Amino acid sequence: MLEILEALLASTLEYFPALLFGALGATLSERSGVVNVGVEGMMRAGAFCAAVAAITVPTPLGVLVGMLAGGAMAAVHGYLSIRWRSDQVVSGMALNLVALAGGTYLLEALYGPNGTPPIQQLTRWHLSFLSHVPLLRAFSGHSALTWIALTLPFAFHLMLYRTPLGLRLRAVGDKPHAVATLGLSVPGLRWLAVVGGGMLAGLGGAALSTAVLDRFEQHTPAGLGFMALAATVFGRWTPLGAFFASLFFAAGNALRIGLASSAPGLAEVVPQGFLLALPYLLTLVLLAFQGQRTHAPAALGTPYEQESR
Secondary structure, three states, rough: OOOHHHHHHHHHHHHHHHHHHHHHHHHHHHHHOOOOHHHHHHHHHHHHHHHHHHHHHOHHHHHHHHHHHHHHHHHHHHHHHHOOOOOOOHHHHHHHHHHHHHHHHHHHHOOOOOOOOOOOOEEEEEEEOOOOOOOHHOOEEHHHHHHHHHHHHHHHHHHHOOOOHHHHHHHHHHHHHHHOOOOHHHHHHHHHHHHHHHHHHHHHHHHHHHHOOOOOOOOOOOOHHHHHHHHHHHOOOOHHHHHHEEEEEHHHHHHHHHHHHOOOOHHOOOOHHHHHHHHHHHHHHHHHHOOOOOOOOOOOOOOOOOHHH
């Protein structure tokens, strides 16, 4: 039983960084009042650019390229939603479609439909002091991104709730006109949050291609961006909430992989499609339980118009 739990925990930690970075990116953007449903597209852009860059440069630099790609996608979203005050949901969905079509076209044009060539994975840290500790040994053998994902939400929480910058970011998502009366730039703060959130989403995509798959595949990130968005909502737009929600969704994904690999006879009883949909069904169930008990920022999705005060 302990071995099964260890395997499930180790598999959970494989996909957890990608989900967590995407969820934190969405949290940062939406705490400032800008809806970001384009996380999937930003993760796809980050995964693709990181994998392509890692073919010719060291993989850590490829991860940085992936972050910049996510930030660039977010800048387009910011230009449409902050500068032009376009519908933020439509803007995000358009980015998802552009990333899907653009990524597919570039992949097939450069490398064919089967994905990029294999790249060198990020170095995995094998921690000898954990290798003899039951259950905790599952934490050994992961890349630095996993450890960053395990600590970043706590640093993010301190920044958001214990610093003047965090107070301003939260205030601009709740009462932007009050922030403006203090002489602060509402568009500037929102730009900071949107682009920063996009870089985090790009990092999530890069984590998939450089630390999990060692390549970019046709369907990457395969809906993980939407799960990250659900983790943001289920986590009630807080870093620590996103942390625990991402852990739960990553565990659901690990359970699907574990059931498919360790119990092949299960496919004769349970349709394969059900197993593939299991993480997304868990997402729907949790969101249904959450119901109307949301704590969304008061000005979320509302374009800021200075003249409307």
